[in-house]
Amino acid sequence: MKFELRGITKRFPGVVANDNVNLSVSTGEVLALIGENGAGKSTLMNVLYGLYHPDEGELLIDGKATHFSSPADAIAAGIGMVHQHFMLVPVMTVAENVVLGVEPTGRFGSLDIEEARRMVREVSDKYHLELDPDAVIEDLSVGVRQRVEIVKVLMREAKIVVFDEPTAVLTPSEILEFFAIVRSLVDSGRGVIFITHKLKEALSIADRINVLRRGKVVGEALPKNATEDSIAEMMVGRAVQLVVDKATAQPGDVMLGVNSISVVDADGRTVVDDVSFDVRTGEIVAIAGVQGNGQTELVEAIAGMRRVAQGAISLAGRDITNESPRGRHTAGMAHIPEDRQRQGIVTDMSIVENLVLTRYHDAAFSQGIRMKWGAAATKADELVAAYDIRTTDASQAATTLSGGNQQKVVVARELSRDIRLAVAAQPTRGIDVGSIEYVHAQMVKARDMGIAVLVVSTELDEVMSLADRVLVMYRGRIVANVDPKKVSHMDVGLYMAGSQPAGASA
Amino acid sequence: MSDTLKSLRFTLLAIVAALFVSAFIIVITDIEALGDGNFGKAFSTLGSAYWGLFKGSFGSLRAISNTITGATPLLLAGLAVSSAFKAGLFNIGATGQMLAGAMTGLWVGFAFQLPAVLHVPLALLAAGVGGAMFGAIPGVLKARTGAHEVITTIMLNGIASFTVLWVLKTEPFKRPGRDDAISKFTEESARLPKLFGFLGDRIDLLAHTGFLVALLATFAFWWLLRKTTLGFEMQATGLNQEAARYAGMRPKSLMVTSMAIAGAFAGLAGGTEVLGLYGYASATVAGDIGFDAIAVALLGRSTPVGTLFAALLFGALQAGGRQMQVDTDVPIDLIIVLRALIVMFIAAPLLVKAMFRVKGDVQSFGQTFRGWGG
Numbered sequence: 001m002k003f004e005l006r007g008i009t010k011r012f013p014g015v016v017a018n019d020n021v022n023l024s025v026s027t028g029e030v031l032a033l034i035g036e037n038g039a040g041k042s043t044l045m046n047v048l049y050g051l052y053h054p055d056e057g058e059l060l061i062d063g064k065a066t067h068f069s070s071p072a073d074a075i076a077a078g079i080g081m082v083h084q085h086f087m088l089v090p091v092m093t094v095a096e097n098v099v100l101g102v103e104p105t106g107r108f109g110s111l112d113i114e115e116a117r118r119m120v121r122e123v124s125d126k127y128h129l130e131l132d133p134d135a136v137i138e139d140l141s142v143g144v145r146q147r148v149e150i151v152k153v154l155m156r157e158a159k160i161v162v163f164d165e166p167t168a169v170l171t172p173s174e175i176l177e178f179f180a181i182v183r184s185l186v187d188s189g190r191g192v193i194f195i196t197h198k199l200k201e202a203l204s205i206a207d208r209i210n211v212l213r214r215g216k217v218v219g220e221a222l223p224k225n226a227t228e229d230s231i232a233e234m235m236v237g238r239a240v241q242l243v244v245d246k247a248t249a250q251p252g253d254v255m256l257g258v259n260s261i262s263v264v265d266a267d268g269r270t271v272v273d274d275v276s277f278d279v280r281t282g283e284i285v286a287i288a289g290v291q292g293n294g295q296t297e298l299v300e301a302i303a304g305m306r307r308v309a310q311g312a313i314s315l316a317g318r319d320i321t322n323e324s325p326r327g328r329h330t331a332g333m334a335h336i337p338e339d340r341q342r343q344g345i346v347t348d349m350s351i352v353e354n355l356v357l358t359r360y361h362d363a364a365f366s367q368g369i370r371m372k373w374g375a376a377a378t379k380a381d382e383l384v385a386a387y388d389i390r391t392t393d394a395s396q397a398a399t400t401l402s403g404g405n406q407q408k409v410v411v412a413r414e415l416s417r418d419i420r421l422a423v424a425a426q427p428t429r430g431i432d433v434g435s436i437e438y439v440h441a442q443m444v445k446a447r448d449m450g451i452a453v454l455v456v457s458t459e460l461d462e463v464m465s466l467a468d469r470v471l472v473m474y475r476g477r478i479v480a481n482v483d484p485k486k487v488s489h490m491d492v493g494l495y496m497a498g499s500q501p502a503g504a505s506a
Numbered sequence: 507m508s509d510t511l512k513s514l515r516f517t518l519l520a521i522v523a524a525l526f527v528s529a530f531i532i533v534i535t536d537i538e539a540l541g542d543g544n545f546g547k548a549f550s551t552l553g554s555a556y557w558g559l560f561k562g563s564f565g566s567l568r569a570i571s572n573t574i575t576g577a578t579p580l581l582l583a584g585l586a587v588s589s590a591f592k593a594g595l596f597n598i599g600a601t602g603q604m605l606a607g608a609m610t611g612l613w614v615g616f617a618f619q620l621p622a623v624l625h626v627p628l629a630l631l632a633a634g635v636g637g638a639m640f641g642a643i644p645g646v647l648k649a650r651t652g653a654h655e656v657i658t659t660i661m662l663n664g665i666a667s668f669t670v671l672w673v674l675k676t677e678p679f680k681r682p683g684r685d686d687a688i689s690k691f692t693e694e695s696a697r698l699p700k701l702f703g704f705l706g707d708r709i710d711l712l713a714h715t716g717f718l719v720a721l722l723a724t725f726a727f728w729w730l731l732r733k734t735t736l737g738f739e740m741q742a743t744g745l746n747q748e749a750a751r752y753a754g755m756r757p758k759s760l761m762v763t764s765m766a767i768a769g770a771f772a773g774l775a776g777g778t779e780v781l782g783l784y785g786y787a788s789a790t791v792a793g794d795i796g797f798d799a800i801a802v803a804l805l806g807r808s809t810p811v812g813t814l815f816a817a818l819l820f821g822a823l824q825a826g827g828r829q830m831q832v833d834t835d836v837p838i839d840l841i842i843v844l845r846a847l848i849v850m851f852i853a854a855p856l857l858v859k860a861m862f863r864v865k866g867d868v869q870s871f872g873q874t875f876r877g878w879g880g
Contacts, residue, residue: 305752326754335752343752346745353738357753360738369734 001062001078001159002026003048003191008057010043017043018054019215027159027191030182032202034195035212036235036432038402041195044212045164048193049081050074080158082149084165088137095120095133098152123151127184143174150181160191167201168430172290172460172493179205197235197432199228199242200461211235236434246444249468252281254317255421255452256302261311263297271297273476274311279421284443284453286467287478288460290496294476295456296338299425302454303335304328316420329358332420336410336427338456340403344410351394351401352380355413387412388438404435411439415446422446425456440466460489460496474498513807519858521819524847529556531843532836555836562829563822569829571702571713575783577821578713579604581720582775583799584817585727586641586768588808590655592731593764594744599644599659600772601796602666603637607773608780609670609679610636612787615692615780617678625695626781630719633777634770640666641769645762655765663796671789679787687789698782716778721814723771728810730767740764772796801849820845 004024010017017040025031035041046052048059050068058065061077068074071081088097095116104115120133129147137145146166153161163182167175182192182205196202202209203223211219211234219234232240256279263272272294279285289295300306302313304325312321315331323331335358337343345354356365356376365376380394389408391401398406407427415422424443428436443466447453457463463470464484472480472495480495491501532555534540536548563573583600590597611633618625644658673679674687681690701713731737743750743760750757775795780787802820806812827841851858858864 303752324754325752329754337752342746343748346742346749348745349742353742357742357749360735361754366735369736371733371735371738373733 001191002060003079003160004060004063005044005048006058006060008044008047008054008059010040010047010052010054016215018047020057021212021215021217023210023217025160025191025193027189028186029207030186030192030194030205032194032196032206032209033212034197034199034202034209034231034235036197036434037404037430038432039212039235040215041212042164043215045081045162045193045195048074049079049162075156075158078157078159080153080156080161082146082153082161082163082166084168086145086149088145088148090136090138092137093133094131094135094137094140094148094151097137097148098133098155100152102156119155120151123154127154127181127188129181141174143170143177146170146174146178147181150185154185158190160193161185162193162195164195165197166194167196167198173497175201199231199235199433202231203228213237232433236432240433241437241441242433244440244444244465247448249283249447251283251468252450254278255281255315256423256454257312257314257317258302259312259314261298261301261313262309263294263301263306264309265297270309271476272301272308275473275476275478276311277471277478277481279452279454281420281450281452282447283468284447284455284466285469285471286455286457286463286484287471287473288457288463288492288496289473291458293473295458295473296425298473299335299338299423299456302423303333303337326361329417332418334414334417334419334422336414336422336424338425338429340406340410345398345406347399347406348397351384351389351391351396351398351409352377354398354409355380355383355394358413359417383412383416386416387442402432404431407431407435407439411442415442419446419451421452421454423454423456426458427455428457428459428462436462460492464489464492472496516855516858516864517805517807517812517852519862519864520851521848523851523858523861524844525556527847528840528844532840536835551834551836555830555834555840558830558833559823559826561826561833563826565829567702568710569825571711572825572828573818573822574701574713574717575821576824577817578717578720578782579775579779579795580798580802580820581717581814581817582723582778583772583795584802584806584813585720585723585810586637586772586775587799587803588806588810588813589727589730589740589771590764590768591803591808592737592744593740593760594747595645595648595761595764595768596656597641597644597659597765597768598656598800599641599662599769599796600775600799601792602659602663603641603769603772604776604779604792604796605666605670606640606769606776607633607637608776608787608791609673610773611777612679612689612692612780615696616690618696619693620695622695622697625693626698629692629696629781630774630777633773633781635773637773637776638766638770641772642762642766645765648765649758649761667789667792670787670791674787674789681786689787691786692781696781697785698778712783714778714782716782719774719778720817723774724810724814727771727813731810736763772799775799798845801845804849805852 002024006022008018008021021044033041043052047054050071050073066077095113098120099116104112106112117133120131124131129151131147131151166178170178185192194206206223209221209223209231210217211231213235221231228242232242258275258277260274260276261272262270262274265271275298287295297306301308304323308321312319314320315333320328320331341347360366365372384391384394387408389412390405398409427439443453455466467484470482470484470492471478472492474496494501529552532552533548536551540548562569564570583604586600586603587597611629614629614632643662644655647653647658648655671687674689679689681688698714698716700711701715701717702711731741739755739760743755743757747757776792779791798820802816803813806816823841823844827838830836831838
């Protein structure tokens, strides 16, 4: 089967989301659709899944024009979709979720759960998707949940499977498993459309790569004669610095001292277990680790948003273990939180308001209880220019910004303060290549100004290229403290998985 | 089109839609005329009903005075709901806070002998403080224990009502010679002057200077939101509590402060009713105002100016409704239906959008009030 989009144009008020897009995918191949956030990937995907109707252009199956008026039509035509945000009922079992909507029924319309189990087992055996039909979704890891979604699609006999940013939520090892699944789908005669913004993944799994920029397909590449740089350039429209350009670090005095701290979560589990390290002025220390190994809690403890069960934290020699978040801000700590939508910004507030969120109480922006909004607006304009925040007007709500620009707002606010330590958790998560480059450059700049920088990231590439020193966190403990220039990606990956590289001494 | 204009347009369309549906109700319930097959008469009933509605609310100085009298407590209580809502709190307790303010205002009103220039402000202050203290209770409960303010404010309304019922029968509140729950009168020096007092002593003009207090409170609310650090903190907490905590604000103490501010507005609503309209308090002094205030805040999208206009509209409907009842056989209950329809259309923007074939996005429109999760 060959599925083709010809001359697809989709307009929204004020924007052409897809502009004369042509692409095709056949069974037996993987097409990667790569582009930055806002390039039109999601719109295109919704068009081919029948959720949007194109203003111009047509969809063809095996050369025959077809029309999807709803996702049901797309499913019937053999198109399956695995969404980035899973559509599963958390309290139900795998089997119940998989048959939802196509339930096998026994007499009197009762659910034939035995048949449902059998159906799950059949599909999961056929494609080597290890799944327990009786497991409850909420107990499963993200990687396994994704497998449930894939089984759902396969049960509906999809010929072409569309994955929307499938690896965004996966750990490095889950990504490898996922690639194996994609391969087995292709080997069994299915076609795959893989939507991503990650260059490395597109290069390693796709047979062909289509690059989308501002709604247009700006290029097609074959992985064997393309490089990350060449594709990044197509995506962004200019040459991009993928490797962080920085001089050797000149570490000074200890700025942040973390002295055997432990953090216990709400369920009484020790999530940070006797962790000690320090960060000096003029160096970038990165904490690597698979999501969920205590990094989130560690950062929150350092930032004062979570109580430590034991141990001490100091900033420039002063004990701040029991200091409030505000107290830490004034002592010179900047905090770029892990989840900008949840903590870093108030999306319904203006860019101006967001740019003073952690500093509105400074004498520059308020006097007593009176806000000096004029001064805040002036400062905001300055920061919008200096940090290249793409907006027409800083009085607009932060929701109008793309993810990358929202992150720039957080970075601008935090790094432009008078700070001595910057703590950045997942500073480039979910943002586009151009913004990543920019955020990295800002952190190096901060380091070169003599600021101590602590970065926590699950992206191994980011850790290795940005850091002057790498700590690896596993199950709440720091298991390695290495120089990124002296170890390989592979070695750090092994530490992240809880094992030791051959020949390493603990 | 700016968001403000867009939401204003939808609000107006919702009102138009509600008037339209109410018109339909008036016509089809004019059984007498319809029974005779006399559609013309049914439509003339409609005409005189809506004419009465207008005449009774804006048609004369007396009508305007009535509108203002009705709008005054609705505006103050509406601010109590709006201000809490801006901080992410759903204040159903305006009734209880009004009663608290009414009682403290009343007490200062009769317990002291002072010149009016001191007595009035002092009594109003007492009303505000009484409401604030009562309003702070659900704030403290939420901050300390996580108890949801919707539940606690409703319960506190009950507590306030029954406490007032009891207090009004005890010394020193009790009116001599009466056994029912009705208080003695305040001193004349504690009464709010009549708004149209400068026109001579016209007893048919009930509007009092409590309306000016309400306008001042509206301005104070606007100033708080737009010009102060506290207002900024309240709004940040209301929109994203986690981000507020991250930013070093203290959401728990803000909950208490916000509820106290809300309670102060409602307390003033109770106080101005006692000191401006009645001169005494009874168990029904708060009436349904505390609940109507929720609709006022919803209609006004919790903004200062929006709440002001919504309160004026509701005050006008109330005043005009009485005239409508006098002029035609249409009962004043229709006003309740009309108000309910307005709120319903506000809450169902897609319906309005479909009715008027409005193009464009309405997603943000229906979310004036968020869910219960907070």
